[in-house]
Amino acid sequence: MNDFQVVADAVHKGDIKTAVAETQKALDKGADIQNFLDKALIATMDEVGERFSKGITFVPQMLRSAKTMQECMKLLAPFFQQGTVKSKGKVLIGTVKGDLHDIGKNLVAMMLEGAGFTITDMGVDIQPEKFVHKAQEIEPDIIAMSALLSTTMPSMPMTIEALDKAGIRDKVKVIIGGAPVTEKYAREIKADSYGSDAGASVNLAKSLLGLN
Amino acid sequence: MIIVGEMINASRASIKEAVEKQDADFIIRIAKEQIEAGVDYIDVNAGTFVEKETEYLCWLIETIQDAIDAPLCLDSPDPDALSEAVKICKGEPMINSISMEEGRLKRLLPTLVSRPCQVIALCMGRTSMPATTSERVKVGSELIRELTDNGIPLENIHVDPLIQPVSVDIRMGIAALEAISRIMHDFPGVNTICGLSNISFGLPKRHLINRNFLALAMSHGLSGAILDPTDKRLMSTLLSVNMLLGHDEYCENYIDAYQNDRLG
Numbered sequence: 001m002n003d004f005q006v007v008a009d010a011v012h013k014g015d016i017k018t019a020v021a022e023t024q025k026a027l028d029k030g031a032d033i034q035n036f037l038d039k040a041l042i043a044t045m046d047e048v049g050e051r052f053s054k055g056i057t058f059v060p061q062m063l064r065s066a067k068t069m070q071e072c073m074k075l076l077a078p079f080f081q082q083g084t085v086k087s088k089g090k091v092l093i094g095t096v097k098g099d100l101h102d103i104g105k106n107l108v109a110m111m112l113e114g115a116g117f118t119i120t121d122m123g124v125d126i127q128p129e130k131f132v133h134k135a136q137e138i139e140p141d142i143i144a145m146s147a148l149l150s151t152t153m154p155s156m157p158m159t160i161e162a163l164d165k166a167g168i169r170d171k172v173k174v175i176i177g178g179a180p181v182t183e184k185y186a187r188e189i190k191a192d193s194y195g196s197d198a199g200a201s202v203n204l205a206k207s208l209l210g211l212n
Numbered sequence: 213m214i215i216v217g218e219m220i221n222a223s224r225a226s227i228k229e230a231v232e233k234q235d236a237d238f239i240i241r242i243a244k245e246q247i248e249a250g251v252d253y254i255d256v257n258a259g260t261f262v263e264k265e266t267e268y269l270c271w272l273i274e275t276i277q278d279a280i281d282a283p284l285c286l287d288s289p290d291p292d293a294l295s296e297a298v299k300i301c302k303g304e305p306m307i308n309s310i311s312m313e314e315g316r317l318k319r320l321l322p323t324l325v326s327r328p329c330q331v332i333a334l335c336m337g338r339t340s341m342p343a344t345t346s347e348r349v350k351v352g353s354e355l356i357r358e359l360t361d362n363g364i365p366l367e368n369i370h371v372d373p374l375i376q377p378v379s380v381d382i383r384m385g386i387a388a389l390e391a392i393s394r395i396m397h398d399f400p401g402v403n404t405i406c407g408l409s410n411i412s413f414g415l416p417k418r419h420l421i422n423r424n425f426l427a428l429a430m431s432h433g434l435s436g437a438i439l440d441p442t443d444k445r446l447m448s449t450l451l452s453v454n455m456l457l458g459h460d461e462y463c464e465n466y467i468d469a470y471q472n473d474r475l476g
Binding site (some may be wrong): 055058059060098100101103106108122125149150151152153154161167179180185 | 223261262263265288289290313314336337338340341376377379380382406413415416464
């Protein structure tokens, strides 16, 4: 049992009130912030993601835990700004041009955030040029694209091409997902990887950045 | 109830394989099974093939219609694939689907008015997925007006309220149900239709949720469903609810199903 078990349990259960109160307590006591983030929050969300991928826990439970973690993270925000704690990496995420589906994209964003990544969520119907401009601005480690329709999947290679033209393709890892998207498609369009669900995308992001 | 059988969809591994191998017998068998289970339309979807979608969709249509005389529901988000499919489809096809998303309705309108067909109008917004009842009703009403203004009779329009998972937002079930009620009330003569599986995404025992949702949707006026007709328990729910709502004179279909051992 680690020192932060109460917070970890509360995040697991999605008990926002307890999680936030206990986080505040830990901060007041002068806990090592990086250690707290890793053990109380990220490790718990890792477990939640794993249980989700295995079909033991379900979307509402995962959302609840993620929401609880987000509330705790608000208390930690100042430490990120000071540089006391570090993000695992920056992820730029969005649903591609012509596609308005956001459920899967939101789940992936939430789980990546839970795993300690910093997320910039561009929303839906994102043109390739918009991905490029935002990428130039924030210099993400990973660009994550979602498509739910066979008709909008071609926006993925278009975006990759646009990154290429802008000369930044080799500076980012590109991951893709969505119901009609496959591993094979990822290879065909020269994306770096494919994620089958929100839990899997976390492992993917970590391994692409050599964090596993 | 108008029942559309959803089994011939290339997102299912067995269908994908059959399409790739051009295994006509397998496709015909699945089509016949669905007809025997009581569907009014057989849905055909080759969406997972992307570049080859139109070619494979047309192959599915020809394969099925060469073997049996069955109305088809042509299923693609791609207006061009649908236009090609309509050209070769016999009878009066159902088109699945149009929406207010950019280009989707405009590009398909000439095809829709070129011959009699049934049209599924999906309540997808222009810039986002609808969340509330009123957003769904607004988009649905707009679609109905566009279609009827272009000469498509109300009776040929099937509004799909766009079902989203309750696992992500607990209000999504009731929002869709109330949208069905309001659309059926505001446009007498129009139809409503939906798939059932989106409602249960992210939850365990999805079949249980799906068939209870079907019962609720029917009680809110739903007049059609896209479903797996070989799911005996689901079809039993449909038959019994249809009877309870007063649509099965002398309980004929329900009893008939029982006497032919089709109730699960």
